[in-house]
Amino acid sequence: MVSLVFPRDFLWGVATSAFQIEGALDAGGAGESDWRRWTHRSNTIANRDTAERACDHYHRWRQDVGLLKWLGVRLYRFSIAWERIQPTDGHSCSSKGLDFYKRLVDELLSANIIPMVTLHHFVNPAWIAELGAWLNPDTPKYFADFCSIVVKELGDRVRYWITINEPTAVCGGGYITGKFPPGEKNQTQHYFIAIINMLRGHSLAVRAIRATAPLLPRIGLARAHIYFEPFDPGESTDRRATQVTDYSFNRIVLEPLLTGEVPEPPVEIRHHFPAKVSRQITGLAKSLDYIGLNYYCRVRVRAPETGWETIGGKWVHTEDAQITAMNWEVYPPGIFNILMYYKGLLGDLPVFITENGYPTEMRPGEDTTEDDDRINYIATHLAQIHKAMMAGIDVLGYCYWSLMDNFEWAEGYRPRFGLFFVDFATQKRIPRKSAHFYRNLLKTGLLLEP
Numbered sequence: 462m463v464s465l466v467f468p469r470d471f472l473w474g475v476a477t478s479a480f481q482i483e484g485a486l487d488a489g490g491a492g493e494s495d496w497r498r499w500t501h502r503s504n505t506i507a508n509r510d511t512a513e514r515a516c517d518h519y520h521r522w523r524q525d526v527g528l529l530k531w532l533g534v535r536l537y538r539f540s541i542a543w544e545r546i547q548p549t550d551g552h553s554c555s556s557k558g559l560d561f562y563k564r565l566v567d568e569l570l571s572a573n574i575i576p577m578v579t580l581h582h583f584v585n586p587a588w589i590a591e592l593g594a595w596l597n598p599d600t601p602k603y604f605a606d607f608c609s610i611v612v613k614e615l616g617d618r619v620r621y622w623i624t625i626n627e628p629t630a631v632c633g634g635g636y637i638t639g640k641f642p643p644g645e646k647n648q649t650q651h652y653f654i655a656i657i658n659m660l661r662g663h664s665l666a667v668r669a670i671r672a673t674a675p676l677l678p679r680i681g682l683a684r685a686h687i688y689f690e691p692f693d694p695g696e697s698t699d700r701r702a703t704q705v706t707d708y709s710f711n712r713i714v715l716e717p718l719l720t721g722e723v724p725e726p727p728v729e730i731r732h733h734f735p736a737k738v739s740r741q742i743t744g745l746a747k748s749l750d751y752i753g754l755n756y757y758c759r760v761r762v763r764a765p766e767t768g769w770e771t772i773g774g775k776w777v778h779t780e781d782a783q784i785t786a787m788n789w790e791v792y793p794p795g796i797f798n799i800l801m802y803y804k805g806l807l808g809d810l811p812v813f814i815t816e817n818g819y820p821t822e823m824r825p826g827e828d829t830t831e832d833d834d835r836i837n838y839i840a841t842h843l844a845q846i847h848k849a850m851m852a853g854i855d856v857l858g859y860c861y862w863s864l865m866d867n868f869e870w871a872e873g874y875r876p877r878f879g880l881f882f883v884d885f886a887t888q889k890r891i892p893r894k895s896a897h898f899y900r901n902l903l904k905t906g907l908l909l910e911p
């Protein structure tokens with residue numbers, strides 16, 4: 462069997478986010494958030510799960526760093542809850558909130574683990590939500606101010622920053638599917654306005670980080686990139702629908718980050734695009750040191766039957782698709798194809814695989830640590846990443862999503878992404894077979910070709 466060799470300095474890691482793992486949502490004087498309020502409304506979250514306790518990481522962070530040490534990761538990606546740092550408004554600043562993350566970072570550094578900090582991972586403080594969240598043109602400025610506070614406090618120990626996680630996913634949930642706060646459905650103009658404001662927020666945040674950081678920062682943005690293909694490649698309408706969908710969910714964020722300009726919307730959906738919004742974003746071009754890629758699945762696209770009522774085609778599985786507990790199709794070559802597509806676009810800009818992961822569904826009585834499917838998912842995706850690296854793509858590192866089972870947004874605790882199984886009743890963490898697999902991989906940097 463052939464072994465694929467990863468570079469010695471490859472940054473192997475795992476990822477989490479604050480709201481999904483921390484719990485203790487009031488601790489240290491933390492403020493309210495849009496997501497906390499959302500989870501307490503009826504029928505928003507599967508099984509009426511909330512994130513009040515989640516993985517109780519707020520109290521178990523030291524033990525969780527122990528899990529990272531055991532795995533042997535070189536890097537840990539986590540996020541900072543804005544509402545812990547600025548609980549009440551743009552003038553507030555909580556030293557208790559900052560202290561929590563300072564202790565975490567210090568513990569990571571003493572374990573020789575590089576911290577990679579996400580500054581916005583889906584959740585807004587309630588006071589931002591009350592201002593209209595990312596529809597408000599002032600939110601980018603508030604966000605940049607928050608970033609300055611964090612970087613002033615942590616910038617002497619943190620170099621890897623991610624400004625915003627998955628603008629298309631958070632705005633899609635908030636304004637298209639209605640599964641995330643504020644729960645609007647098919648508010649297509651809002652979708653585009655919020656995304657463009659997030660790009661503005663990224664641009665201002667980068668400026669703020671560079672102006673404040675004592676250590677030379679490495680700044681990225683983590684983009685969700687879905688690999689779209691036509692349901693029927695022989696149908697020109699499916700092919701066209703795929704291009705339109707690719708615009709709304711991929712190109713809308715990717716291209717402005719490179720050129721500073723939101724690309725012109727396809728004619729079919731131009732009426733969904735806000736007429737008065739400028740497509741030029743100051744300071745955005747060349748704002749990145751690397752681009753974060755979150756890759757999970759392929760989506761097959763069909764042409765809409767009744768015209769372009771929304772911003773993309775219909776998402777339909779083919780019969781032979783291998784589907785996960787999130788109803789996503791497993792398709793490892795998608796990540797290779799995306800990386801190859803980046804080749805012509807990115808120039809010298811390196812890529813960081815900021816997320817890639819496999820959800821399982823726990824049924825009562827099942828052995829929750831036997832997860833060969835997950836191992837296979839990781840191995841086959843890494844093999845594709847390796848192939849792209851051999852073809853000349855500069856990939857700095859890889860974060861598996863996620864370190865442990867956690868609160869999966871609208872789906873609650875049902876889908877489990879963790880290398881560690883979490884028993885939410887006892888908060889016990891148990892390494893799955895995949896955790897052992899990942900640990901061995903990280904020891905050698907060698908992957909047996911799957």
Ligand code: NOJ
Binds near residue numbers: 481630
């Ligand atoms: C995307 C998000 O960044 C993360 O929060 C989520 O849990 C995973 N992907 C899985 O859906």
